[in-house]
Amino acid sequence: MKQIALYGKGGIGKSTTAANISAALALRGLDVLQIGCDPKRDSTRMLVQGRLIPTVMDLVRERGDAGISREDVVYTGFAGVKCVEAGGPEPGVGCAGRGIIATFQVLERLGALCADVVVYDVLGDVVCGGFAMPMREGYAQEVYLVTSGELMSLYAANNICKAIARLSSRTRGTCRLAGVICNARDVRGEEELVGEFARRIGSTLVGFIPRDPVVQQAELNRKTVVEFAPESRQAAIYRDLAARILENRRMDIPVPLGMEELETLAYEFTP
Amino acid sequence: MNSPLEGGCTLTGALSVTTEIEGAVTVIHGPAGCAHHNFSLFHALCAGRDDPVLPAIVSTDLSESDIIFGGEESLERTIREVAAAGNCSLVCVLQTCVSGAIGDDVDSVCGEDYGVPVVPIPTAGFLGGGFHDGHVRALLSLVPPARGGKKTISANIVGEKTLEFEREAHYGEVSRLLSAIGVPVCTRFVCRSSVEGISRLPQGAVNILRDPSMVAVGEHLEAEFGTPYVSSFPLGPSGTICFLEELGEILSLDVSTAVAGEEARQERIFWEFRHLRGERIRFGEASGHADSLGACREIAEAAGMAIHPSGRQVPVPDPFPVGTGGIRKVLSLWRRACRARV
DSSP states (O other): OEEEEEEESTTSSHHHHHHHHHHHHHHTTOOEEEEEESTTOOSSGGGTTTOOOOOHHHHHHHHOGGGOOHHHHOEEOGGGOEEEEOOOOOTTSSOHHHHHHHHHHHHHHTTOOOSSEEEEEEOSSOOSHHHHHHHHTTSOOEEEEEEOSSHHHHHHHHHHHHHHHHHHTSTTOOOEEEEEEEEOOOOTTHHHHHHHHHHHTTOOEEEEEOOOHHHHHHHHTTSOHHHHOTTSHHHHHHHHHHHHHHHOOOOBOOOOOOHHHHHHHHHHHOO | OOOHHHHSBHHHHHHHHHTTEETEEEEEESOHHHHHHHHHHHHHHHHHTTOOOOOOEEEOOOOHHHHHHOSHHHHHHHHHHHHHTOOOSEEEEEEOHHHHHHTOOHHHHHTSOOSSOEEEEOOBTBTTOBHHHHHHHHHHHHOOOOOOOOOEEEEEEEOOOTTOTTHHHHHHHHHHHHHHTTOOEEEEETSSEEHHHHHTGGGEEEEEESSGGGHHHHHHHHHHHOOOEEOSOOOHHHHHHHHHHHHHHHHTOOOHHHHHHHHHHHHHHHHHTGGGTTOEEEEOSSOSOHHHHHHHHHHHHHTTOEEOTTSEEEOOOSSOOOHHHHHHHHHHHHHHHHHTOO
16 A cells, blocks of 8 residues: 655645645546645645545534544545545634544544555645644655745645654654655746656655646636646646656655755755 | 642632632533542532531533634533533633634633623643642632722732642631731732632731742732732741731731730740750751741740751651741651650
């Protein structure tokens, strides 16, 4: 079982990337499970025709931990991708990080964490131990950083490197950095910049996703690009990325950059 | 190791105040375990004092789901249940580490109308402080609003350590000294008090703090009601005399008769223990605070005992017995230590 996690700045396109990778892997005949670890529960929407599926946390709230079965939380989407949403509290109350921990305990108990490939799509940044939980407990063994060439996006990616470096230094730690994915924002020199960032943190750029209006069109039609426009160039890019991830054996303990180094790097590549 | 008094959390510190108020119910906003441990502690203490009263503690019994989704609804529901039961005149709300960590807006929930006064006390288990912080914050939160009540020649007793085993003995000695100068106790803030008693706090003409650790409360009451304070219960012979003189000055009373009477009483005690004259004693290194050690030296000297490194080790009681009555207790302890010699 291959267990990958996508981390990166909020709004960078992790869910779109995750859903398209899951769809592409499923079309190759693999049994794929995608788990959205974000209270706004929109990770799997494009895989289930735009629905917001019931979340693990909503069901725990309604029925209690014991009243939930695997069928209640696992929904089948496009090409048979199994979809789970962790869910969480309303904004401004409670502790979503604790919600992630509770969700994994429920999924573990239900035996729901099994597939050829499990894709964890984790909220924006590793803001607390709860959100680092998929990494820490060895659920997510391969972390992909999703970033653009924008400074704040690189900053978030660099922060996540710190979390990976910290967790992988522990004897129990099995989590490693598998690579960097650039979800382009049309910043000039973006591919080179993100490639250089990946190199400096001791990793590699595994995929460059250019900006393309078909992504928005697919989203408006409540589908992944892979489903909505399978012949498009963008769909081919997602399929190619999925194939690379499947074959990727690279596992690094990253070396995070200092803030100054990060800024200098971004400055060097800005025309 | 810290004693529970020094090393407990803000919750236990605040409970040592709120559980003393007759008619008050304390809601502990957190998992049931926090309430259970504290209930056990206070229950055991009451039982040890042959006091059959169970501490009025209710838990919001937060579950994991409350922690994830927020515990404000549980808190509101619990306060409503407590208020609806109809047998309380005050609800005090304390937070635990858990509710503090997830950031429940306790002040807003307590601000709703429940038909009884609801006082949130800023505690959060071990977050942000220890037992002493909880004790002080509870007192500060319970200060009644300033009202036009007229001051009378009377004293408030402020910041008693309610978990102290000898607390009633200490209080008894202080009230004896007060009655010697004709000053009644207005209210105890708070030890065996009621909500009505607490509301009389502004009427006291002087606040007598249990010890200097309560100065923050004394300062606050002085700023709020213009009431001056004496910073500690009296310790040792001269400490007791100074205590009377300080009160005399603050309240503009002639205390000379009371002072003379107290000095005579002290003389009698030292005469009673005259057989200890010439005993060589020393005090344990780690025992007692600076004030207690000062009082010990004075008592030893007045009793004609010699403090010497090779002397018999005698205890420095903690808490140190207060007032003239305390001198007798200390000398009794030391006599026992001296007689234990083979």
